Amino acid sequence: MDQNARVSANIKLVAEAAGVSRATVSRVMNGRSTVAPELAERVLAAASALDYAPSQVARSLALGRTSTIALIVPDLSNPMFQDVLRGLSQAAGEDGHRLLIAESNEHVEDEEVLALEARRRCDGVVLASPRLPTADLERLAPQLAPLVLINRKLPGVPSLSVDYAAGIQDLVAHLLSLGHRRIVYLAGPPASTSNRDRLDALLRLSQEGREFELIQVACGAMFENGHAVAGGVAASGATAAVAYNDMVAFGALSGLHELGVSVPGQISITGFDDIPFARFTTPPLTSAAVPRNTLGRRAWEQLRSQLDGHDGGGSADFRPRLLVRGSTGRTAEG
């Protein structure tokens, strides 16, 4: 019969029920200016009687602000993005903002329209897009502002990056101190910028100091990839393996275990990321801890300062923290 009872009440109904104007209802709902106590009470009574709650969509339109931000990531199964998501969600939530999330499933070609679509529903964007060509990103960035980039740098756009080179440097220094002089790199996806960063750092280190020999093995980013190259690692004659990330390191660990190669007895292994399970493998994995959650929180702070009109306060690099665990040890000769 009375469908209106089911459909959520609007401001007009409340105004009529309370015998006031819509403006007054709005003022009461927002605690604005001064409304006579008696009127305010009537409005609140009517609102609660009608189960009224202001439409956020209408507010957003009128205010020109949605109190929502978007996170765009290539892949939600990646622990990196999961933690950035959490940090971002929590930090933004504490400041009364909601989080819209969009996943491109690694379809780079969709990322641009996905990002623009998302941007039109909210006030700002945090974009993690490791694969998007720089030229596309440059064209896209101004349309997405306010924008914070994760692990990408672009002039004039605030970004938060992990200093992979520094992390690699720490890992290598650690391995060198243990006597390793022949190190194999289990490379990540060739198209990935972060793989590029790691590789460049390794090449530079091996050439500058001439303290160790670098071997490269094409691998990937998954457990299975690391598992598959275990034989090659064992045959390479290297005494230490630097894996693209923890997952690959786990795979290698498992593969070497099956081959009867002892870690760290015969080969030392390092991961990268310090994902939650790195502490729980046998042996526990030496890794470089990326402050992922912090990254998410800082992304929100960056975005908030832009939303507040304070021009983007620049970029930041996060140096991973070296975590020495059981998977690395002294060489036999060392």
Next chain:
Amino acid sequence: MDQNARVSANIKLVAEAAGVSRATVSRVMNGRSTVAPELAERVLAAASALDYAPSQVARSLALGRTSTIALIVPDLSNPMFQDVLRGLSQAAGEDGHRLLIAESNEHVEDEEVLALEARRRCDGVVLASPRLPTADLERLAPQLAPLVLINRKLPGVPSLSVDYAAGIQDLVAHLLSLGHRRIVYLAGPPASTSNRDRLDALLRLSQEGREFELIQVACGAMFENGHAVAGGVAASGATAAVAYNDMVAFGALSGLHELGVSVPGQISITGFDDIPFARFTTPPLTSAAVPRNTLGRRAWEQLRSQLDGHDGGGSADFRPRLLVRGSTGRTAEG
């Protein structure tokens, strides 16, 4: 100078630039009805010249539909919710819907307002709220409709649940077949419904068949909790431990390893959930695989059918799949 160049153009500007009415611009942008080709072309040219894209907020208000749904979870670090999130995000994304996510961080008292807040910004809600009292949930549900519940049942509300009892039954049957007659349960958080489900199933099984003796140990949901009770497990005289979930099982595994208790030689251990790393522990963990991603996808299908006006097609139970791995074995006597 010309701030309008920076601020995104609106429909009025485009209409003026193209020399048509706003209605016509709207029709062209939506590919609606028939507009003279020559006009349509002019509109599109003006739109692209001005970098115009319709405001989604305004469209949402006019259409009464946001093409956005919300997922509300207690804790994003829980792999269960991460995978539901992924499945939901992907399925909804394929149908052109965006996903808003809200995390309560286990603050049950905030969950209600969080859910209502989120609901007001979108068209429907997927709610995972294991701790919210049933009375509160009953009051909340009608205000959230269209609604899909995860792992909670409520008359009249579509819900998708994991059949924990069936999973436990399979695990116990497996252990019994291996000769175990004294089984310790590492209990999860007392307030958790899913812990209740597991415990009830265990109690029923132990009393019905009288085939085994059940011991309970208060534990928790985290690695550390499992680790902490390892001593108690070893001292209990049980030959098998059923852990609340995989994390707890990992903890127990690790703790027992440190105590020199062999798994499965002296004690068999089962987990629950089959989180990604269950395959990679030593020994690999026998577990019950919950189809989390599918759950997310099905949640979207449920929600979509409600949004399309087809009344909620009821609920579904997902039976976990038993995965026998190395952490369970025959008893010494068996």
Next chain:
DNA sequence: CCGGATCGAGTAACCGGTTTCTAGCAGTCC
């Protein structure tokens, strides 16, 4: 006791779209 400042609440414009209704025009049929 009067004029101006203060305050509270209503009117109406606005946010940026969509859509109903209608006017105008061309084409068709008798």
Next chain:
DNA sequence: GGACTGCTAGAAACCGGTTACTCGATCCGG
């Protein structure tokens, strides 16, 4: 040639709020 039909595109109402502006009433000092 006039009436009827069919389309296209514009005018205007609407979605549900917020807020600048306005107006009347009260309060105050002179």
